[in-house]
Amino acid sequence: KNEVEQSPQNLTAQEGEFITINCSYSVGISALHWLQQHPGGGIVSLFMLSSGKKKHGRLIATINIQEKHSSLHITASHPRDSAVYICAVKGSNYQLIWGAGTKLIIKP
Amino acid sequence: EAGVTQFPSHSVIEKGQTVTLRCDPISGHDNLYWYRRVMGKEIKFLLHFVKESKQDESGMPNNRFLAERTGGTYSTLKVQPAELEDSGVYFCASSPRRGNSGNTIYFGEGSWLTVV
Numbered sequence: 001k002n003e004v005e006q007s008p009q010n011l012t013a014q015e016g017e018f019i020t021i022n023c024s025y026s027v028g029i030s031a032l033h034w035l036q037q038h039p040g041g042g043i044v045s046l047f048m049l050s051s052g053k054k055k056h057g058r059l060i061a062t063i064n065i066q067e068k069h070s071s072l073h074i075t076a077s078h079p080r081d082s083a084v085y086i087c088a089v090k091g092s093n094y095q096l097i098w099g100a101g102t103k104l105i106i107k108p
Numbered sequence: 109e110a111g112v113t114q115f116p117s118h119s120v121i122e123k124g125q126t127v128t129l130r131c132d133p134i135s136g137h138d139n140l141y142w143y144r145r146v147m148g149k150e151i152k153f154l155l156h157f158v159k160e161s162k163q164d165e166s167g168m169p170n171n172r173f174l175a176e177r178t179g180g181t182y183s184t185l186k187v188q189p190a191e192l193e194d195s196g197v198y199f200c201a202s203s204p205r206r207g208n209s210g211n212t213i214y215f216g217e218g219s220w221l222t223v224v
Contacts, residue, residue, distance in 0.1 A: 002150075033213065043199060043215040086151070096143070096201075096213070098151040 003027050006087050006099035014107055019074040021102045023087030026068065030090050034061050034072045037084040037101065046072070046085075077106045112216035114200050120222045126188040129219045133182070133202030140183050141203075141213070142175060146196035154198075157183060190223045197221070 004025045013019060023032070034046040047054050047061040049070065054061050058077075063070040074081055087099040113132045121127050133140045142154040154173070155165040159180035168175070172191070177183040187194050200216040 035215070043218070045212060045215065048212050088151075090213075096141070096153060098143075100150045 002100070003097050004087055004089055004099040006085075006102050008102060009100065010103045010105075012105045012107065013077055015078060017077050017106075019077050019081070019104065019106075021072045021085050021087075021104070023070045023072070023099055024068060025070075025087075025089045025097075027089065027091055027097065032063055032070050033088045033090070033096065034070070035086040035088060037086060039083070043086070074104075079106045079108050082106050112200055112202050112214050114198075114216035114219045116219060117217065118220045118222075120224060121190055123192055123223055124189045126186065127190055127221060129185045129187075129198050129200075129221070131183045131185070131200030131202075131216060133200070134214055136204065137202035137214075138180070138205045139203040139213075140177060141201040142183070142185055143199040143201065144196050145199070146193065151199065154185070187221070190221075192223050195221055195223045 004023065007022045032049045036044045036046050046059060049061055049063040051063060051065060058075045060073040070087060072085060082105050084101040084103050086101045088096040090096055112134055115130045119127055138159050140157040143151050144154055145151040153167040155168055155175050156163045157177040160177050172187055172189060174186045175183060185198060197218040197220050199218045201213045203213045
């Protein structure tokens with residue numbers, strides 16, 4: 001079993017839908033990252049969380065440390081949100097442990 | 109401020125050849141990380157520099173891989189000799205300083221390596 005599990009692996013939705021991507025982890029962490037990888041391959045950091053909730057535009061990320069679970073939400077989804085969304089956790093040794101990613105496709 | 113830059117962005121080499129990937133972190137960042145994603149698998153940690161010192165190289169797959177960070181500035185990752193299974197995307201990342209778990213990590217665009 002991977003230390004970081006994401007679900008779903010693939011998600012296709014219609015423009016405007018509310019999107020939720022989940023991340024569960026089994027190790028102790030100092031921070032959790034949500035990252036976005038565009039088709040060209042570059043990685044963009046969306047959020048870094050150690051507790052609670054963060055919001056940036058249409059993106060919301062939450063984390064429950066006790067349950068070792070985080071969610072990334074996209075409101076009013078748009079085709080340009082299509083990308084791979086990756087959850088990565090940082091342990092005490094500064095390594096990032098990566099989830100497999102969720103491939104999101106938003107259809108117009 | 110320039111972000112993390114990687115060179116080359118794409119490279120195609122023959123099996124047995126040598127390739128050197130370069131990463132320029134954000135100026136002043138002590139921490140530098142190398143990661144890679146090989147086909148169909150998750151991104152995996154390779155190693156972590158703090159300034160010029162290798163803090164953790166537990167992810168380096170074998171002795172065909174050599175990473176250096178002379179002077180604590182840019183880093184190079186050399187693969188010699190390259191094998192087919194080395195094909196993938198090699199990401200570099202940097203963060204400001206050690207001891208602050210709240211640091212954001214900044215990623216480069218990746219170097220796409222294809223070994224044929």
